Amino acid sequence: MSQQIIFFILAAITLTSAVVVVTIRNLFHAALALMVSFLGVAGVYVLLEAPFLGMAQLLVYIGAISILIIFAIMMTRRLMQTNESPFNAQAVGALIGAGLALAILFIVIIRFYPMAPGDGFGQSAMVVDPATLQSSVARMGRSFVSAEAYVLPFEVASVLLLAALVGSIVIAWPHRGEEDNQ
Amino acid sequence: MIPLSWYLLLSAALFCVGLYGVLARRNAIAILMGVELMLNAVNINLIAFWRYLTPDRSVGLVWATFVLTVAAAEAAVGLALIISVYRSRDSVIAEELDTLKN
Numbered sequence: 575m576s577q578q579i580i581f582f583i584l585a586a587i588t589l590t591s592a593v594v595v596v597t598i599r600n601l602f603h604a605a606l607a608l609m610v611s612f613l614g615v616a617g618v619y620v621l622l623e624a625p626f627l628g629m630a631q632l633l634v635y636i637g638a639i640s641i642l643i644i645f646a647i648m649m650t651r652r653l654m655q656t657n658e659s660p661f662n663a664q665a666v667g668a669l670i671g672a673g674l675a676l677a678i679l680f681i682v683i684i685r686f687y688p689m690a691p692g693d694g695f696g697q698s699a700m701v702v703d704p705a706t707l708q709s710s711v712a713r714m715g716r717s718f719v720s721a722e723a724y725v726l727p728f729e730v731a732s733v734l735l736l737a738a739l740v741g742s743i744v745i746a747w748p749h750r751g752e753e754d755n756q
Numbered sequence: 757m758i759p760l761s762w763y764l765l766l767s768a769a770l771f772c773v774g775l776y777g778v779l780a781r782r783n784a785i786a787i788l789m790g791v792e793l794m795l796n797a798v799n800i801n802l803i804a805f806w807r808y809l810t811p812d813r814s815v816g817l818v819w820a821t822f823v824l825t826v827a828a829a830e831a832a833v834g835l836a837l838i839i840s841v842y843r844s845r846d847s848v849i850a851e852e853l854d855t856l857k858n
Contacts, residue, residue: 580790581758585766592793597776601786606789612771615796618766621758622807627799627820634824639831644783645818646835650842661780662851669780672772679768687761696760702811714814714821724818731825737828742836748843 578691579623589616599660609640623699628710658756763804771797784838788831793850795827 587610594607612635619628687696716724769848777790799820806816842848 582793585762588766589769589773592773595789595793596773596786597779601783604786604789606828608792609799611793612796612816615800618763618800619803622763622803623811624803624807624817624820625774627803627817627824630821630824634828635792635796639828641827642831643785643792645787646838650848651787658782659788660782662782663854665780668776670780672776675775676768676772679772680765683761683764683847686763688759689761691757696808698759698809700811706812708830710811710814717818719815722823723814727759727818727822731822735825735829738833746836746839747831 577621582617584614584617584621587611588618589643597660601660602644605640605644605647608643609636612640623707624710626714759821760808762776763800764835767797767804769797770794782849783836784841784850784853787850788834788838791857792827792831795823795830797822810845 591607591614592612595604595611598604598607612631616628616631616636619625619631691697718728719725774793774797775788777793778787781787781790782795802816802820806820810816838848840850841853847853
């Protein structure tokens with residue numbers, strides 16, 4: 575029961591701040607609401623007994639990506655002061671499309687998954703030994719570096735990160751002759 | 757005891773809010789924020805299915821970690837592109853970036 579209350583609080587925080595992110599005019603406030611939304615998602619991870627993912631969410635999303643977004647907003651701030659609408663011409667169509675997608679997803683989920691807590695499929699989390707959950711991070715770490723599991727995707731991911739960071743530095747580097755008027 | 761469907765509904769709602777942000781906002785940075793919300797919704801789905809169906813295997817956690825990694829790379833490259841575009845065009849409004857139009 576207390577789990578359900580915590581879930582509703584986390585879901586309310588996440589969804590409310592997500593709606594604020596996509597509707598508020600001031601982009602800086604949107605970035606702050608985005609951080610609150612990430613925090614709610616981190617709480618959902620902890621509720622799902624994946625504390626490592628919750629911690630990674632705190633570090634990567636709230637600690638790094640949000641700060642990066644705020645830096646980008648501040649570097650392009652001059653244009654953010656305008657009183658124009660934050661939405662483009664297709665905002666109404668976007669609302670209809672997103673609403674339709676939401677309706678279809680809700681209908682499918684409610685149709686195929688039981689909504690009430692119980693003992694059937696998907697009604698409560700699979701019961702496992704607490705030690706199994708406690709060692710899930712250790713098992714994940716081993717599978718990242720074991721040749722039978724995910725060592726190749728793991729290495730590819732590190733190369734991807736390196737390439738992305740080098741690439742973004744190259745892209746954002748000022749062109750020759752632009753340094754004078756910056 | 758929380759049924760799996762509650763997590764799926766939360767994830768679907770978060771995904772659609774992000775989708776609306778991507779489709780409706782004018783500012784490129786706001787569009788990127790919508791993409792981040794959608795990636796978070798996907799991760800909630802992955803972790804929920806991992807916990808409810810295969811908590812004794814690590815595949816769900818591993819996949820969610822890869823999504824996190826790719827999201828970080830995507831944010832870095834996306835924001836670098838936005839800053840570069842802002843330098844050359846003095847604008848981060850997506851519909852004003854129409855060099856390739858016509």
